[in-house]
Amino acid sequence: NVHILGTPIQSIIETEDRKIFADRVNEIGERVAPSEAVYSVVEALKAAERLGYPVMARAAFSLGGLGSGFADNEAELELLANQALAHSSQLIIDKSLKGWKEVEYEVVRDAFDNCITVCNMENLDPLGIHTGESIVVAPSQTLSNREYNMLRTTALKVIRHFGVVGECNIQYALNPHSEEFYIIEVNARLSRSSALASKATGYPLAYVAAKLSLGIALPAIKNSVTGVTTACFEPSLDYCVVKIPRWDLTKFVRVSKNIGSSMKSVGEVMAIGRNFEEAFQKALRMVDGSVNGFDPYQQKVVKEELTEPTDKRPFVLAAALKAGYSVDELHALTNIDKWFLWKMQEIIYFYDVLEQSGGTLSAEQLLQAKKMGFADKQIAFVTKSTELAVRKQRQELGITPYVKQIDTVAGEWPASTNYLYMTYNASEHDLDFPGGFTIVVGSGVYRIGSSVEFDWCAVGCLRELRRLGKPTIMINYNPETVSTDYDMCDRLYFEEISFEVVMDI
The missing domain is CATH 3.30.1490.20 (ATP-grasp fold, A domain)
Incomplete structure (x- = not known):
């Protein structure tokens, strides 16, 4: 006789039991594969x-x-x-729908049938690779307006039909050559994608879902980010977010390095930029500190690794583009949308520009490189210089990053949040810098042997500093952590932990 709050148990059974799920989805005229x-x-x-x-x-x-x-x-x-x-x-x-696009939506519904989509995300890797193993981009970049709204309408229809109260995640397979789509699955709970969506938009999903399960209506919950709007709004993003998983397969001798439909990754990183190239290169450096970015010299071109992806696929792609593979050839081998491949090719083209500059970069070239997400150490590597020399030149030319806020409303309302990222694709700062802050550097991506216990240390440090009345700054980029909750510190920089970035902050 225990009363369950939030989503009814029946709904969870209906979404997890594949047979009942298919029948229930067909009732509203939608299709599963x-x-x-x-x-x-x-x-x-x-x-x-x-x-x-x-x-x-x-x-x-x-x-x-x-x-x-x-x-x-x-x-x-x-x-x-x-x-x-x-x-x-x-x-x-x-x-099998291998090669189709995989798109997901995070949806929230209250007990009074108010319903919104919080975030839509697109997997860079086509169907056949688990979402937890895929590079994910939010908001989606390659959907047409019609496709976006078609999937959004379906998401709202499905969550209402299942009677979910709280938060729910819906995954689609979309045919890249037509508007045909299937519903892959519905998770009537907070999943790892939800943590990502929450950090990507600044919309506190877990907090809102907890309130909803108590029977509170969406319009009655305040948006804790702006402080003025309610939780019954759809966040708009004036930036691009890229999530890349982290694998630790090198620690095992006999483990297959191939990635596929079952999850092997142990952690993930999230990067924020004003364009895809910037966020993508940032994210690649976050996953592994020894990587410079979208580096064509990390791996050799192995055709099999393009068709059967491994944990090193981005670098195999970089090497293939550098070796002169065309976007069409790579699309045929990988089924990655051409839009992403063109963007990757832009980065590789710029590698050529930097290499041909003979070590003397103009201010325009340096700014262009920074706008495309090149790090100082990456530019130094290509131009046979040193990171400090590039940094010095950059500062002399006045090329420094701008600090922007994540405000969930794309600047429509004044935001009170101190949830920040840095970009070169801007013309002004979103806030002032009074000084007197203490920086706590986070522990970065989860890997085998370094996980949540180190985040606990960082959070403990923040709490103690706050108790002593000192203003704090947190630098971290792991969406699965408590330290990247924007109310843990006075200013949260969702940024890479590297010499360049920490010194800039």
Whole structure:
């Protein structure tokens, strides 16, 4: 006789049990990918025959794509089904949609049927790679207005139909050549994508979801970022966010380096910039401090690694572009949208410009490099100089970054938040710098052997400084941490932790 707050248990069963889920979605005229729910290996093989290979197998009631994978023939499926049924009693066999675009929306609904979408995100990697393994861009960059609104309308329709109260995440497969789409899954809970959406937009999803489950209406909850608007608004972003996962596969000897439908990443980073190139290069440096950015000299071109992606795929792409592969060729090999590939090619073109400059850069070239997300050490590496020399030249020319606020309303209302990022694609600061702050440097991306315990230390330090009445600055870029909650400190810089950035701040 326990009363459950928020989303009814029935809704959770309906979204997690693949068979019931498909039936419920069909009731409102929407479609899930052609699939069948099975309970044994024999049934799985029969279902695959009816659907036609290649197929994807997924276990029900599992997290992180556990026990899932693709099968091109009976032998592969038999192996997969045996593994997956060890995790779960129900297995879903899907027709493979490999190569389609994967898009997700975060949706919020209250008990009075007020409903908004908080954030839409697009996976740079096509379908077939788990969202937790993909590079994700928010807001989506390659959808047309029509596609964006078509998926948004469907998201609201679905969340209402399932009766979700609180927060929910919906994932789509979108055909890149038509407007055909399928609903992949609905998570009627806060997932890792929700943490990302929350940090990317500044909309406090967990806080709002907790209030909603108590039966409070969306318009009655204040937007804690602006302090004036309510929680019943859709955030607008005047910047671009890129999330890249971090793998620690090199620590294991016999582990396959390939990434796919089940999750192997141990952490993730989030970078904010005013354009895709800036955010993308920042994020690549955040994942691994020894990387300069979208570096064509990190990896060799291996064609197999373009079709069968590994944890080093971005650098294989960089090397391929540098070796003269065209955008069309790479699109055919990887199924990554051409828009992203063109943007990557712009970065590689600029590498050529820097290399041909012979070590003497003009102010225009240096500014252009900074606008495209090149770090001082990256420019130094290409122009055979040193990071300090580049830094000195940059400061003499007056090329310094601007500090911008994340205000959830793209500047429409004055914001009271101190949730900040730095960019060269701007003309003024969003706030003043009175000085007298104490900087606490965060612990960065989660990896094996360095995880939440170090974030706890950083937060403990912030709390103690606050108790002593000292204003604090936090520098960190991990969306899964408490230290990157904007109310933990006086100023939060969502930035890379490197000599250049920390010294700039």
